[in-house]
Amino acid sequence: MQARGLIMSERRVTxxxxxxxxxxxxxxxxxxxxxxxAELLDRPRRRAVGAGAKYKLVFVDRLLATLVHLRHGVTHDVLACWFQVDRSTITRAVGEIRPLLADRGCRIEGGLRLRTLADVIAHLGATGQTALMDATEVRVRRPSAHRGGRSRFISGKSRINAMKALVVTDQHGRPLFCGEVRAGSIADITQARDAGLVDLLADTIDLQILADAGYQGLAAQTYGQVVTPPRKRRGKHLEHLQWLMAHHEAARFAHSSARIPVEHGIAHLKNWRALARHHTRRENLPDTIRAVAGLLTDQQATPRTKALALPATPA
Known part of the structure; x- marks a missing residue:
C-alpha cells in the first residue's frame, strides 16, 4: 500500500x-x-474459521496508523484517507494496538522490560543505580459542565485542565517507568504515596531516588532513599551568614544539576504529539503514556543501522 511505503521510507513520520x-x-x-x-472462538459461529470478509487494514497497517497517531497526533479522519478505509476502522485499530504497546513496558539494558513501579524498584535495588523522579502534566479535554468532580482536573500549578503522570528515569534520562496517571489537582507527593512508593522502598536499602522540592517529606518516610533539595532558608538575620547561605545555595544547585536528565527525558516524551496535548478520551491517556515510553526506550536502545524489510505478518 502507498501509505505504508511512505511511512516506512521516512523515519520522521513515526x-x-x-x-x-x-x-x-x-x-x-x-x-x-x-x-x-480468541474473540472469534468465544461465541457460536455459523461460518468456518477463516470464512467471511477479510480485513481491509492488515496488522502492519494498523500498527503504522497507531504509531503515526501517537507521534504526530494525526486525526483518525486523515489516517483513514491515507489508508483508504473508513474512520471507524482507524479508531478501532488504534484502540486495539495502543494497549498492546502499553503492556510492553520500558526497555532497559539486556533487552529486559520494566512494566510496573515494583519492577523498577527491584531493578534499582539489584543494580545499585540512582534514579530520578518527577511528575509531568498533560493537558486534556475539559470535562462537560455540571458534572461531578470537574474541578479535579484543574492543575494547581498551571491552572489548566490536565492529568499528571509519574516519571522515573535513570541517570541518563532514559525512562524506566511512566504511569500512575492521576487528575491534575493531585500533589506530586500524594501521587507518589498512592503509587505505593513508600511501601516499595521499605524493602530496599542504599537506594537513591533524586526528586524535586515537591516530594519533600518522603525522605523521612523512606529512610533517606528519596533525596530532595535542602529547604530554602528564610529569616531577617541570615544575611549576616553569607558563607552559610552560599553553601546552602551550592547544595541546591548541585541537586538541581543532577536532576536535569529527568527533565530531558520528559521533553523526549513530549516530542510525541499525543502527549504534548491529549485530544482524545481521558481514560485513554494512561495507555498512551505507557505506549510512548516503551517506544521511546526501544528507539534509544536500538543502534542506527541500515533499513530492514518488514517480516511477513498475518492479515
Missing part, C-alpha cells in the same frame, strides 16, 4: 527506525492475531 518497527511487527503480530482468534 520517530522510529525500520528495525524497531520490524521488531514490533514480529513481537505484536502473533499477540494481536491470538486475541482476534
Amino acid at each position: 520517530g522510529l527506525s525500520t528495525a524497531v518497527i520490524a521488531d514490533l511487527v514480529a513481537e505484536l503480530g502473533p499477540v494481536w492475531q491470538a486475541i482476534r482468534d
Whole structure:
C-alpha cells in the first residue's frame, strides 16, 4: 500500500527506525492475531474459521496508523484517507494496538522490560543505580459542565485542565517507568504515596531516588532513599551568614544539576504529539503514556543501522 511505503521510507513520520518497527511487527503480530482468534472462538459461529470478509487494514497497517497517531497526533479522519478505509476502522485499530504497546513496558539494558513501579524498584535495588523522579502534566479535554468532580482536573500549578503522570528515569534520562496517571489537582507527593512508593522502598536499602522540592517529606518516610533539595532558608538575620547561605545555595544547585536528565527525558516524551496535548478520551491517556515510553526506550536502545524489510505478518 502507498501509505505504508511512505511511512516506512521516512523515519520522521513515526520517530522510529525500520528495525524497531520490524521488531514490533514480529513481537505484536502473533499477540494481536491470538486475541482476534480468541474473540472469534468465544461465541457460536455459523461460518468456518477463516470464512467471511477479510480485513481491509492488515496488522502492519494498523500498527503504522497507531504509531503515526501517537507521534504526530494525526486525526483518525486523515489516517483513514491515507489508508483508504473508513474512520471507524482507524479508531478501532488504534484502540486495539495502543494497549498492546502499553503492556510492553520500558526497555532497559539486556533487552529486559520494566512494566510496573515494583519492577523498577527491584531493578534499582539489584543494580545499585540512582534514579530520578518527577511528575509531568498533560493537558486534556475539559470535562462537560455540571458534572461531578470537574474541578479535579484543574492543575494547581498551571491552572489548566490536565492529568499528571509519574516519571522515573535513570541517570541518563532514559525512562524506566511512566504511569500512575492521576487528575491534575493531585500533589506530586500524594501521587507518589498512592503509587505505593513508600511501601516499595521499605524493602530496599542504599537506594537513591533524586526528586524535586515537591516530594519533600518522603525522605523521612523512606529512610533517606528519596533525596530532595535542602529547604530554602528564610529569616531577617541570615544575611549576616553569607558563607552559610552560599553553601546552602551550592547544595541546591548541585541537586538541581543532577536532576536535569529527568527533565530531558520528559521533553523526549513530549516530542510525541499525543502527549504534548491529549485530544482524545481521558481514560485513554494512561495507555498512551505507557505506549510512548516503551517506544521511546526501544528507539534509544536500538543502534542506527541500515533499513530492514518488514517480516511477513498475518492479515
